[in-house]
Amino acid sequence: MAKRAETLKETMTLNSQVTELVRSEAPSELLRELVAHLRQNRTQLREEWVGRISETRLLTAMTKEEIFAEATSVYDSYVEALETETFEALQAYARNLSERIIPRGVETHEVVGIVLLLRDVLARSLFAKYQADFKKLNRILDAYEPAANRIANTVSVSFVQERERVIRQQQEAIRELSTPVLQVRERLLILPMIGVIDPQRARQLTEQLLRGIRTNRAKVVVIDITGVAAMDVTVANHLVQTVEASRLLGATVIVTGLSPEIAQTLVTIGVDLGKMNTVGDLQGGIEQAERLLGYKVVTLAETR
Amino acid sequence: MEVPILKQGDYLIATFQAALSDADLNQLRSGLIQQVVKLRSRGVLVDVTAMDVMDSFASRTLREIAHMIRLRGAETVIVGIQPEVAFAMVQLGLTLEDVTTALDLEEGLAYLNEKFKNTH
Numbered sequence: 573m574a575k576r577a578e579t580l581k582e583t584m585t586l587n588s589q590v591t592e593l594v595r596s597e598a599p600s601e602l603l604r605e606l607v608a609h610l611r612q613n614r615t616q617l618r619e620e621w622v623g624r625i626s627e628t629r630l631l632t633a634m635t636k637e638e639i640f641a642e643a644t645s646v647y648d649s650y651v652e653a654l655e656t657e658t659f660e661a662l663q664a665y666a667r668n669l670s671e672r673i674i675p676r677g678v679e680t681h682e683v684v685g686i687v688l689l690l691r692d693v694l695a696r697s698l699f700a701k702y703q704a705d706f707k708k709l710n711r712i713l714d715a716y717e718p719a720a721n722r723i724a725n726t727v728s729v730s731f732v733q734e735r736e737r738v739i740r741q742q743q744e745a746i747r748e749l750s751t752p753v754l755q756v757r758e759r760l761l762i763l764p765m766i767g768v769i770d771p772q773r774a775r776q777l778t779e780q781l782l783r784g785i786r787t788n789r790a791k792v793v794v795i796d797i798t799g800v801a802a803m804d805v806t807v808a809n810h811l812v813q814t815v816e817a818s819r820l821l822g823a824t825v826i827v828t829g830l831s832p833e834i835a836q837t838l839v840t841i842g843v844d845l846g847k848m849n850t851v852g853d854l855q856g857g858i859e860q861a862e863r864l865l866g867y868k869v870v871t872l873a874e875t876r
Numbered sequence: 877m878e879v880p881i882l883k884q885g886d887y888l889i890a891t892f893q894a895a896l897s898d899a900d901l902n903q904l905r906s907g908l909i910q911q912v913v914k915l916r917s918r919g920v921l922v923d924v925t926a927m928d929v930m931d932s933f934a935s936r937t938l939r940e941i942a943h944m945i946r947l948r949g950a951e952t953v954i955v956g957i958q959p960e961v962a963f964a965m966v967q968l969g970l971t972l973e974d975v976t977t978a979l980d981l982e983e984g985l986a987y988l989n990e991k992f993k994n995t996h
Contacts, residue, residue, distance in 0.1 A: 778963060779959070782959030782963060785959070785979070786959055786979070789979055791979075791983075813966040816966045816971045817959075817962040817963045817965070818962075819977060820954075820957045820962040820966070820971070820972060821957055821959065821977065821979055822955070822977045822979040822984075823979070
């Protein structure tokens with residue numbers, strides 16, 4: 573117990589010593605010195621950084637010239653962020669950069685990797701410069717490290733945010749593309765379902781279909797699920813509900829293209845198929861729909 | 877508010893207004909099953925276009941009307957269920973089994989005409 577108290581005391585004195593050291597020279601002054609150093613050695617440090625990037629085989633999707641050009645801008649924004657201690661400009665630049673490099677297949681680990689490399693390269697140059705004066709080096713690192721970490725953080729977060737924005741945008745696009753309700757004949761609608769149906773999409777499909785029945789005054793609807801690979805209980809029940817709701821609007825629903833897997837799932841989970849009108853494929857579905865509507869398809873030769 | 881029952885040729889037409897009390901519904905039911913034989917109607921059309929909410933009582937009454945009228949020797953068609961109402965009903969399990977439904981009054985009339993066209 574006594575020993576622990578002693579250690580604690582020791583640490584406290586050490587801490588106060590460190591605080592004293594830092595206080596003796598304002599951090600902003602140290603940062604200024606640091607920035608001056610980085611500006612002075614800009615060419616050399618930048619080249620070293622680019623060398624390390626190609627050495628570790630990061631950013632393989634980009635050419636050497638491109639890497640060099642981007643590295644220069646990143647370096648300058650980096651030094652500027654250190655100098656002004658504001659991160660907005662760097663954040664904007666990182667967003668812009670991400671927007672350009674994401675379509676080219678640059679991965680998150682690469683972006684984080686190059687920022688950390690720059691941090692290491694700069695830290696090494698600081699070691700080299702102040703190796704004679706260990707106390708000064710300590711103080712410089714005290715000023716440098718938090719800022720450098722924050723920069724690395726800002727750049728990585730910007731990249732990930734940009735990536736997420738792109739993903740969201742694509743999801744939206746898929747959602748809009750994938751739910752067409754098509755009229756193929758007077759009073760006959762087709763709803764081709766494609767891809768993964770989650771509960772949200774299922775609800776959207778139903779809404780669109782019911783609205784489509786009303787506006788097109790449809791009597792028969794063919795729902796084709798050839799393009800649906802799997803179906804869970806929720807979605808299966810939703811499909812049955814859609815069929816029933818359509819019936820309340822006076823439309824008959826024919827479901828086509830049930831894959832063997834889905835047929836098995838539906839039977840296993842005990843969905844009531846009695847109310848569902850199913851036909852093997854889309855062609856058969858359309859033919860049955862035409863019969864229900866009183867159409868008859870004949871070849872031109874037959875009419876002569 | 878009482879639901880008026882109109883005679884149109886061989887058919888009876890009852891059009892729902894927005895808010896109906898349970899008493900109104902009961903009155904409509906007894907009115908329809910009396911009129912359908914008295915006026916020698918072959919079909920009954922119940923138009924629910926104006927209803928934006930369908931509770932379980934209304935839904936059950938519609939079903940009862942349809943079944944009772946069938947026992948009285950005529951055919952019932954429920955017309956004009958709104959898409960949102962239809963989906964809400966199905967989610968609540970009110971699916972109006974064995975009851976004929978149609979998109980609107982015109983469709984309902986077309987259905988009845990088609991059904992009775994050979995018996996004229």
